[in-house]
Every structure is written in C-alpha cells, then in structure tokens.
Amino acid sequence: MTDHTVKAFDDDINALRALIAEMGGLTEDAIDNAMKALTTRNLDLAKQVVAGDTRIDELDAHIERLVVQTIALRAPLADDLREIVAVLKISGIVERMADYAKNIAKRVETVTANSRMEPLSLLPSMAEIAREMVKSALDAFIARDAKLALQVIERDRAVDDFYNSIFRTMVTFMMENQKMISESAHVLFIAKNLERIGDHATNIAEMVHYVATGEKPPEREKSSMIDPMER
Template identity: 65%
Template structure:
C-alpha cells in the first residue's frame, strides 16, 4: 500500500472501531436496563430495551457493510485483513450479547409483579458482573490490550460459579415454593442468559488477545482451567 492507502485504511478501521464501541456501549446499557426493568417490574423500560435492540442490529449491519467495502476497496493484507475480519466477528458477538439482554427484557412482563418472589434480588449482582465483562472486553478491543483481555478471560470462571450457585438457589426455592415454579423458571432462563453473555465477552477477549499477540489465550502458561 502507498502512504495514501495506508492513511485511508487507518481512517476506515478507525470508523469501524468507533461503530463497535458504540455497539458495545449500547449492549452494556441494555444489560443494565434489562436487569433494572426486572427488579422494578418496569414494563416500559423492558419495552425500551427491546426497541433499542434494533439500533444495535443496524450498527452490526453497518459494520458488515463497511468491512466488506474496506476489503473490496483497500485489499488489505495479512495483519490488516485479520483486523477487519476480527471487527466483523466482534460486531456479531456484541449483537448476540444484546440479544440476550433483549431476551431478559422479554421475560419481564411474564413475571408477575404482584407476588414478587424473593430470588429476583440475587440476579442484579450477576447482571453487573456480566455487564462489567462486556465493558472490559470492548475496552480491551479498543486499546488492543492483551493483558486486559486476559483479565476478562479469567473472570469468566467466577461468573460461571455464580451461575451455578444461583441455579441451585432457584431450584431449592422452587422445591420449597411449588406455586412459584413458572415464575422462577423465567429467572433460571435469565441467569442462563447472563452466563451466556459472559461466555460471549470471553469470546471477544479471546479474539482481542489473538489479534494482539498471535497466540491463543487458552494456551497461556498458568494454572490453566480447562475450558471448552
């Protein structure tokens, strides 16, 4: 590439990163608002989360269009091409994360607000952990920060443990309060959605780490939790 092309490419990729940052912010916001809607039985807020998801879908489509345009127009090689493809993949993961937040919001109207069940109160802490992972993963992407990506990866095991603990708590609650089972089943799905959000943030962290170092996070020298 000549100097002009290099500059144009840098500007293009900068735009792509900007779009992904915007998506990440909206996804993080969607998680926080979905959890708020849940704890306050706020149907209007839940509806807003579902509505805002369209904007995230649009942004993903925009990332895709721009990425294809960059590849077709600039014909980037090796590292640059890897970065464009990574951007497209990360946008698709962020869209999936937002989808989980939307799914949480969709359950809010299904949970009766009149007989609020106590286990609702344990979910927001898990929601904050998941949203935090999403933010850190996107920060790592923006700063090409392999160390931050590794931290995100390490925080997935605690989130999984949290999920396991919530799962047990919810099942125990069901056993003791059989009339609440259908309500609590929704909470089980919500906890599972949060756990999946953490998995996807971990996927982003893996891509960022690989893009920055050329090595796979899972292969790092350390205690090495077995993950799939």
C-alpha cells in the first residue's frame, strides 16, 4: 500500500478501536448499573439500563458500516484483514453482552419483590468478575496484549463456579419454597446472563490472542455440570 493508503488505514483502525472502547465502556456500565438496580431495588436505574441499550446498538451498526467501508476502500491483507474481521466480531459480541445486562435490568422489578433468596447475595460478586473480564478483554484488544487475554480466559472458571453454586442453591430453594418457583427462575436467568457475559468476554480474549499471535489459545476446561438452561 502507498503511504497515503497506509495512513488512511491506520486512521480507520484507530477510529474502530475508539468505537469499540466506547461501546465496551457503555456495556461495562450497563452490567454495573443493572446489578446496582437489582441490589438497591432501584427501578428507575433499571429503566435507564434498558433505555441505554439503544446507543450500544447504534455503535454496533456504525462499526459494521465502517468495517465494510474500510475493507472496500483499503483492501487490507494478512494481519490487517485479521484485525478488521476481529473488530466486526468483537462488536457483535459486545452488543450481545449489553443485551444480557438489559435482560438483567428487565427482571429487577420481579426479583426485588422477594428478598429472602440467599443466592441474591452471590450475584454481585459474580457480576463484578464478569464485568472485570469484559474490561480486561477489551483492554487486551486495544493493546493487542496476548498475555492479558490469557488471564481473561483463565478467569472464566470463577464465573462458572459461581453459576454452578447459585444453580444448585436455587434448585434446593425452589424445592423447599414451591410458591416462589417463578421468582426463583428469574434469579437463575440473571445468573445465566452473567455466566454468558463471562463466556463472551472469554471469546473476545481468544480472538485477541489469535490476532496478536496468529495462534489459538489453549483449549478451555469445560464444566462437567449438565445445565438445563444452556441454549
């Protein structure tokens, strides 16, 4: 590529990274605020999380347009094309994580009506790990940091362990409190949303590792638990 084309491509990449960073920051806030709304019974904050998802969707669409434009105008090859494709995939993943945060916020009104469920006390810690994974995965992408990406992948087990613990506790709780099965199911769905956020952060980290090194990271150890909520 000519010097002019290289400069233009670098500008496009930097713009895409900035958009991913903005989108990621909004998603981190959505996760944090959804959990704050849940633990403080703040329905107004929950509604703000739901409404804020529109901006994240707009960023996702903008990134997709810019990626298509960059490929058409700059015709990137090899490592450059790999990074452009990674941006497009990561944008879609971040958008889905934001949807999970929105789903949590939508359940706040139902769950907060019942405070006797012990697993509620575990959800904030689980959410904090998941949110930190999202931040670290996106930081790794911006910096092309394969080492940080591996650290994110390793943390996924902690989120899975939280989910498994909550799942077992909720099953026991539902057996002993059959009148609260519906509300308990909402708690399980919240835990599942957090578990999926952790999985998606791990997927981003795996992509970052591949973009930075050209090699796939080691295979993750899968949970042996059979999860009927797995889709």
